[in-house]
Amino acid sequence: MRERIELRTAPHIVQGNSVERIMLHVVLALLPIAGFSVWQYGISAMALILTVTLTCVATERLMNHLMGTPNSLTDWSATITGLLLALTLPPAFPLWMAVIAAIAAIVLGKFLFGGIGNNIFNPALVGRAFVQAAFPVSISTWAPAFSSHRFSEFIPTTLTLPLMTPPDISVWAKQALDGFTGATPLARWKFENVLATPHDFLTGAVTASAGETSAILILLGGLYLAARRFLDWRIPVAVLLSAALTAWAFQLYNPVRFPDPLFVMLSGGLLIGAIFMATDMATSPVTPKGVWIYGALIGVVTVIIRYFGGLTEGVMYAILIGNALAPLIDQVTRPRVFGEIKVKKS
Amino acid sequence: MSLPGQAVPSLMEEFLEGIWKQNPVFVMVLGMCPTLAVTVSAMNAVSMGLATAFVLVTSCLLISLVRNIVPSEVRIATYILIIATFVTVVDYAIQAISLAMYDALGAFIQLIVVNCIILGRAEAHAAKNPPMKATINAVGMGIGFTIGLFALGSVREIFGAGKLFGISLFGPDFQPWVVMVLPPGGFFVLGGWLLLFNWLKSRTPPAPAGVKVSEGHAHV
Numbered sequence: 001m002r003e004r005i006e007l008r009t010a011p012h013i014v015q016g017n018s019v020e021r022i023m024l025h026v027v028l029a030l031l032p033i034a035g036f037s038v039w040q041y042g043i044s045a046m047a048l049i050l051t052v053t054l055t056c057v058a059t060e061r062l063m064n065h066l067m068g069t070p071n072s073l074t075d076w077s078a079t080i081t082g083l084l085l086a087l088t089l090p091p092a093f094p095l096w097m098a099v100i101a102a103i104a105a106i107v108l109g110k111f112l113f114g115g116i117g118n119n120i121f122n123p124a125l126v127g128r129a130f131v132q133a134a135f136p137v138s139i140s141t142w143a144p145a146f147s148s149h150r151f152s153e154f155i156p157t158t159l160t161l162p163l164m165t166p167p168d169i170s171v172w173a174k175q176a177l178d179g180f181t182g183a184t185p186l187a188r189w190k191f192e193n194v195l196a197t198p199h200d201f202l203t204g205a206v207t208a209s210a211g212e213t214s215a216i217l218i219l220l221g222g223l224y225l226a227a228r229r230f231l232d233w234r235i236p237v238a239v240l241l242s243a244a245l246t247a248w249a250f251q252l253y254n255p256v257r258f259p260d261p262l263f264v265m266l267s268g269g270l271l272i273g274a275i276f277m278a279t280d281m282a283t284s285p286v287t288p289k290g291v292w293i294y295g296a297l298i299g300v301v302t303v304i305i306r307y308f309g310g311l312t313e314g315v316m317y318a319i320l321i322g323n324a325l326a327p328l329i330d331q332v333t334r335p336r337v338f339g340e341i342k343v344k345k346s
Numbered sequence: 347m348s349l350p351g352q353a354v355p356s357l358m359e360e361f362l363e364g365i366w367k368q369n370p371v372f373v374m375v376l377g378m379c380p381t382l383a384v385t386v387s388a389m390n391a392v393s394m395g396l397a398t399a400f401v402l403v404t405s406c407l408l409i410s411l412v413r414n415i416v417p418s419e420v421r422i423a424t425y426i427l428i429i430a431t432f433v434t435v436v437d438y439a440i441q442a443i444s445l446a447m448y449d450a451l452g453a454f455i456q457l458i459v460v461n462c463i464i465l466g467r468a469e470a471h472a473a474k475n476p477p478m479k480a481t482i483n484a485v486g487m488g489i490g491f492t493i494g495l496f497a498l499g500s501v502r503e504i505f506g507a508g509k510l511f512g513i514s515l516f517g518p519d520f521q522p523w524v525v526m527v528l529p530p531g532g533f534f535v536l537g538g539w540l541l542l543f544n545w546l547k548s549r550t551p552p553a554p555a556g557v558k559v560s561e562g563h564a565h566v
Contacts, residue, residue, distance in 0.1 A: 097521075108534075130525065133524065133528065133530060134524055134525040134526070135521065135523070135524070136524055138521075163508075163516055163520060164519045164520065164521055165519050165520065
């Protein structure tokens with residue numbers, strides 16, 4: 001490859017940012033979050049992350065082969081999809097279901113549309129949406145963080161035999177951690193009206209998906225990527241700002257029923273979704289105005305699903321809705337070409 | 347149906363047309379309403395397929411018999427009247443045979459009357475061919491439609507309930523894939539079958555030159 005002579009037209013300045021390089025840095029930014037998750041949930045989280053990532057990579061290679069496209073493993077996108085998907089799944093998720101989520105992510109989310117850059121939805125979220133619809137019980141079964149035997153034994157559901165129903169872990173979970181209720185902070189707020197404190201969120205002492213708990217590491221990863229211009233900072237800012245403003249408006253209206261904006265921003269998958277998933281270049285708008293509209297839409301839809309929907313968490317569907325509308329947003333916010341005169345429609 | 351300039355198909359070809367070459371589900375992609383809605387289990391799918399096949403065969407026979415006496419201005423109304431008659435027969439028959447199946451199929455039994463396969467066959471084939479040919483073609487189409495529904499229903503029942511025709515395949519611990527018995531599951535399975543059939547079709551005859559997927563994208 002390197003010896004080949006390439007004929008190119010001007011400009012001959014080497015642009016350092018290739019898809020491969022950006023993706024590699026996203027992987028690096030995700031690794032600390034994955035590491036924190038393993039520290040919190042032990043070998044179950046490690047098995048989950050490895051299984052999902054390897055399945056994504058293997059499926060990508062197989063699809064390359066089947067569709068006759070060149071090997072696309074080197075662009076790291078399958079690795080990112082795998083890591084992100086694993087981080088959005090509950091740590092107690094059975095591995096065989098995780099494999100199905102990974103295959104759905106790559107095949108349904110990516111290759112049916114033609115591979116990297118052609119997908120209209122974020123592949124990791126397509127995979128998660130598929131298993132959310134297929135296995136609604138397992139995807140809302142949560143395991144306690146920092147249980148004492150987490151590095152020596154698996155969570156009982158992790159090693160469920162393929163196609164079989166995972167065992168009930170409520171007894172095991174109570175044993176592993178005193179007073180464990182098996183509900184996420186969002187579910188506890190929704191059904192028991194108990195609010196988790198910001199301190200709980202920042203130290204990871206909450207029940208959540210594998211990669212949702214380390215607010216600080218997610219923010220640091222986002223800041224790093226934004227500083228290197230690998231992601232559009234406007235998207236996460238717009239998502240968080242609009243979610244906070246919507247939450248604030250609701251709280252003004254009824255302070256007893258609705259939680260404070262900080263809780264809304266820190267709980268659930270809003271941070272990781274806003275920073276790592278909504279910013280996917282292939283599925284977000286490109287126009288400056290469109291990016292703000294897209295982010296704001298995701299924030300508002302998230303809060304509305306959380307407050308009024310049947311589910312406790314709405315980030316996934318909010319981002320998928322945003323993805324679906326991204327081409328339309330681009331269309332209506334197309335900037336005027338310099339010198340173009342606005343023609344009035346009759 | 348034979349186009350001008352084509353050899354007249356034999357009875358065997360007429361029969362096989364609906365099963366393979368012009369399969370209503372996999373090739374023509376007609377009648378998607380019952381195909382997606384009632385195929386949550388193999389039993390439902392086969393019942394629906396047979397009910398539709400019965401209406402298809404009997405109406406095609408009758409339409410072919412009256413094809414020369416019906417003025418073309420009122421032919422569609424006549425077809426619908428004939429089809430509706432047989433749908434009523436099927437509707438009462440299923441209700442009498444199995445009330446549970448009648449409840450499971452719901453409005454889709456009555457909706458056979460607007461199934462586009464039946465009206466399409468009536469207009470395109472039965473109205474132009476003698477009774478023998480029309481009936482044989484309709485039988486093939488009916489079998490093809492039933493096979494199509496069974497293909498969807500069996501996959502959805504295996505994943506959605508771990509059973510086939512109500513017989514458990516994986517034991518009591520099977521984890522059902524809820525999505526497979528929901529509407530999205532119908533679309534996923536249909537898409538999978540269409541993909542498989544298109545892939546098979548693109549392989550069986552020697553592919554014409556230039557169809558091959560272009561190898562190697564421009565290197566960036």
